[in-house]
Amino acid sequence: MTEAGSYAELAQGWRALRPRGVLVREVACVGAPRTLLFAELGAGTATATISISAGVHGDEPAAPWALLALVRDGLLDGRFAYRIWPCLNPSGYVAGTRANAEGQDVNRSFSRGGTSPEARAVFTANRDRRFAFALDLHEDFEAAGCYVYEPLRPGFAPWYSPVVVAALDDAGLPVQALEDGFDVGAPAGFDPTTMYRLERGAVLVDYEAELRAFSGLPSSFALLYRGTPSSLTFETPLPRPWAERIAAHRVAVTAALSRL
Numbered sequence: 001m002t003e004a005g006s007y008a009e010l011a012q013g014w015r016a017l018r019p020r021g022v023l024v025r026e027v028a029c030v031g032a033p034r035t036l037l038f039a040e041l042g043a044g045t046a047t048a049t050i051s052i053s054a055g056v057h058g059d060e061p062a063a064p065w066a067l068l069a070l071v072r073d074g075l076l077d078g079r080f081a082y083r084i085w086p087c088l089n090p091s092g093y094v095a096g097t098r099a100n101a102e103g104q105d106v107n108r109s110f111s112r113g114g115t116s117p118e119a120r121a122v123f124t125a126n127r128d129r130r131f132a133f134a135l136d137l138h139e140d141f142e143a144a145g146c147y148v149y150e151p152l153r154p155g156f157a158p159w160y161s162p163v164v165v166a167a168l169d170d171a172g173l174p175v176q177a178l179e180d181g182f183d184v185g186a187p188a189g190f191d192p193t194t195m196y197r198l199e200r201g202a203v204l205v206d207y208e209a210e211l212r213a214f215s216g217l218p219s220s221f222a223l224l225y226r227g228t229p230s231s232l233t234f235e236t237p238l239p240r241p242w243a244e245r246i247a248a249h250r251v252a253v254t255a256a257l258s259r260l
């Protein structure tokens with residue numbers, strides 16, 4: 001594949017994994033005429049569960065296709081179980097828009113039990129669940145290289161981002177320099193220097209400062225808030241070739257899992 005397929009093709013790709021033991025369901029979005037794909041691997045055998053999601057922004061297509069490829073090609077570490085959201089914003093994916101069909105940024109709707117149909121569906125499915133780790137896959141239309149957001153609780157040093165950046169370098173994939181002035185998406189009205197430390201390929205986030213700044217939480221922060229020890233958000237550069245972006249997600253996810 002050299003470019004994004006349709007949402008129907010993405011869903012078909014996931015259903016095709018059922019004979020291989022991947023549980024694939026469609027979860028209702030109450031109050032909206034759509035469902036979310038949901039997949040589980042390794043439930044019942046592994047001791048720890050990891051959450052992986054993609055496609056919360058509908059105009060970042062390599063992320064959901066890379067996630068499908070990671071599962072199809074058996075690249076997820078078999079020590080763990082996985083709960084996977086293959087495409088958290090299907091109406092945005094179909095329309096090619098960041099927001100969902102109602103114009104909401106789904107990745108700012110994970111507060112107060114969910115303020116979008118998609119977030120409410122996720123909270124309902126995750127009720128009573130605890131995760132050892134979470135990964136959320138994105139693309140950045142302004143970037144020339146890959147980078148990762150690593151939220152840090154007070155007193156913690158970065159643990160995942162150094163190995164992710166090293167793995168990208170080893171694979172010859174572009175890493176974003178993140179020099180001063182790069183827009184890392186600080187909540188409106190907040191000075192990014194108060195909550196982000198920028199390194200090559202990594203945005204180290206002061207978790208508590210950013211949590212106070214967001215009025216609508218991203219899915220990654222909602223998971224941290226609900227007890228997941230760490231949660232990474234990975235970004236590939238949308239202007240780069242498709243194959244490179246798919247490869248970068250594969251490298252980043254496998255590198256991060258190796259560090260668990």
Ligand SMILES: [Zn+2]
Pocket residue numbers: 056057060138139
């Ligand atoms: Zn995004």
